[in-house]
Amino acid sequence: MKDPIIKLENLKKSYNHTFVLDIPYLEFEANKLHIILGPNGSGKTTLLSILADIEKIDHGKIYYKNKEVDNGMLRRKITLVLQSPYIFNTTVFNNIAYGLKIRSVAKKEIDDKVSVVLKKLGLEKFTNQNGIQLSQGEMHKVAIARALVIDPDMLLLDEPYSDLDPFNIQLVENLLKETKKTIIMTTQDKDQTHRLADVFITIKNGKVSYV
Amino acid sequence: MGFFIEGIKSALNLLFSFNRDVYSAVFLSLRVTTLSTLFAAIIGVPLGFIIGLNNFYGKRVIIVIFNTLYSLPTVLMGLFAYGMFSRNGPLGSLGLLYTPQAMIIGQTILIFPLITALTISAVQAIDKKVFKTCLTLGANYLQSSLTAFFEYKQLFVAAVIAGFGRAFGEVGVSMMLGGNIRGYTRNITTSIAFATAKGEFALGIALGLILLLVACLISILLQFLQRGK
Ligand SMILES: Nc1ncnc2c1ncn2[C@@H]1O[C@H](COP(=O)(O)OP(=O)(O)O)[C@@H](O)[C@H]1O
Ligand SMILES: [Mg+2]
Numbered sequence: 001m002k003d004p005i006i007k008l009e010n011l012k013k014s015y016n017h018t019f020v021l022d023i024p025y026l027e028f029e030a031n032k033l034h035i036i037l038g039p040n041g042s043g044k045t046t047l048l049s050i051l052a053d054i055e056k057i058d059h060g061k062i063y064y065k066n067k068e069v070d071n072g073m074l075r076r077k078i079t080l081v082l083q084s085p086y087i088f089n090t091t092v093f094n095n096i097a098y099g100l101k102i103r104s105v106a107k108k109e110i111d112d113k114v115s116v117v118l119k120k121l122g123l124e125k126f127t128n129q130n131g132i133q134l135s136q137g138e139m140h141k142v143a144i145a146r147a148l149v150i151d152p153d154m155l156l157l158d159e160p161y162s163d164l165d166p167f168n169i170q171l172v173e174n175l176l177k178e179t180k181k182t183i184i185m186t187t188q189d190k191d192q193t194h195r196l197a198d199v200f201i202t203i204k205n206g207k208v209s210y211v
Numbered sequence: 212m213g214f215f216i217e218g219i220k221s222a223l224n225l226l227f228s229f230n231r232d233v234y235s236a237v238f239l240s241l242r243v244t245t246l247s248t249l250f251a252a253i254i255g256v257p258l259g260f261i262i263g264l265n266n267f268y269g270k271r272v273i274i275v276i277f278n279t280l281y282s283l284p285t286v287l288m289g290l291f292a293y294g295m296f297s298r299n300g301p302l303g304s305l306g307l308l309y310t311p312q313a314m315i316i317g318q319t320i321l322i323f324p325l326i327t328a329l330t331i332s333a334v335q336a337i338d339k340k341v342f343k344t345c346l347t348l349g350a351n352y353l354q355s356s357l358t359a360f361f362e363y364k365q366l367f368v369a370a371v372i373a374g375f376g377r378a379f380g381e382v383g384v385s386m387m388l389g390g391n392i393r394g395y396t397r398n399i400t401t402s403i404a405f406a407t408a409k410g411e412f413a414l415g416i417a418l419g420l421i422l423l424l425v426a427c428l429i430s431i432l433l434q435f436l437q438r439g440k
Contacts, residue, residue, distance in 0.1 A: 053346075075347070081347075098345075099348035102348060
């Protein structure tokens with residue numbers, strides 16, 4: 001295997017003194033689409049939160065492009081779309097522009113980039129509507145748009161399909177395939193994994209295995 | 212019953228004839244309480260935000276202290292503040308006793324614990340997903356906190372309005388620090404106490420109606436803000 005973009009060594013994570021993740025070694029390849037399949041409570045969300053650097057680990061090391069990761073270092077490189085996304089109480093446009101504003105991108109550039117992703121996800125008609133008035137599936141698409149627009153090195157998606165109908169699943173899948181980024185996605189649905197995954201990982205009770 | 216009807220009639224008369232005693236008290240109350248609320252908000256909101264967001268040793272004790280302070284009787288706070296400003300007190304040399312400034316400072320001390328305590332509980336009501344979302348989109352800790360603050364702004368505005376309400380209706384601090392000097396430190400509540408003691412019920416009722424009006428406005432506003440979230 002080539003140099004992995006990110007790898008985990010001897011990673012352990014517990015909540016209230018019970019281990020929820022125990023991973024001796026795990027790596028993810030650059031520009032591949034990884035799918036992590038596992039039942040409820042197996043540790044998928046915890047693993048993605050650790051990779052996105054919003055959850056601390058008890059033990060272990062994380063390397064990003066062969067450099068050991070420090071707290072907060074990855075947040076501008078990796079983005080995570082939460083399992084049930086939080087939508088800011090403002091317009092869809094402002095929701096999607098958030099990450100760009102944080103990065104002090106020029107207004108003109110923000111306008112251009114946001115309109116591109118709005119179009120890709122078929123959200124143009126909601127541009128000026130308040131995000132919290134949307135349906136669950138529309139909100140999820142806003143969250144995906146909000147992540148795509150910042151063009152991260154790695155895109156993490158936690159069960160992105162749970163709120164989407166078949167049409168929108170297809171739409172998002174096509175987008176993911178065309179981005180050619182490093183993507184890590186979790187799911188409980190075995191069928192999806194076969195049509196989409198470059199790399200296929202299963203997780204059960206906090207332990208992972210490749211298939 | 213006749214007593215009250217007569218009183219309300221003369222009270223309305225005072226209100227609509229723009230009686231000087233009535234309006235100087237109203238304007239003083241508005242000025243003093245607006246400023247004290249402003250200062251208390253400047254202290255209490257950031258303080259409550261910092262306490263609420265961080266986990267540290269002794270946090271619970273601090274929350275208990277603020278909750279106790281905000282439910283203390285106003286005369287007790289008045290007594291404490293009087294001690295500070297009286298000639299021999301630590302701030303006695305400022306010569307502020309029996310001035311509107313002393314009332315402002317006293318009310319600030321009175322209500323900042325309330326604003327702090329309500330801000331702390333507002334912060335604890337923030338959905339943790341807000342911080343996670345901001346962080347994953349590249350915001351730092353401060354930017355995430357600011358976003359969370361604006362997402363829940365109604366709750367913080369409500370905390371400040373509740374502070375205004377407590378200061379506007381209190382009598383202990385105003386009486387002890389202001390001294391109830393006519394046309395200078397006599398506000399709505401001290402006027403009512405004084406007028407009633409002298410048997411001038413019409414003046415008391417006129418000012419009471421204004422207090423009632425302000426209390427109604429505040430509770431409508433709070434209701435409205437609560438519904439917003
Ligand atoms: N904040 C938390 N506090 C305590 N336990 C948690 C917390 N988050 C997750 N867990 C537990 O960790 C385990 C893995 O959870 P999670 O990663 O959310 O699983 P999945 O996403 O695969 O459903 C579960 O048993 C869950 O109850
Ligand atoms: Mg999950």
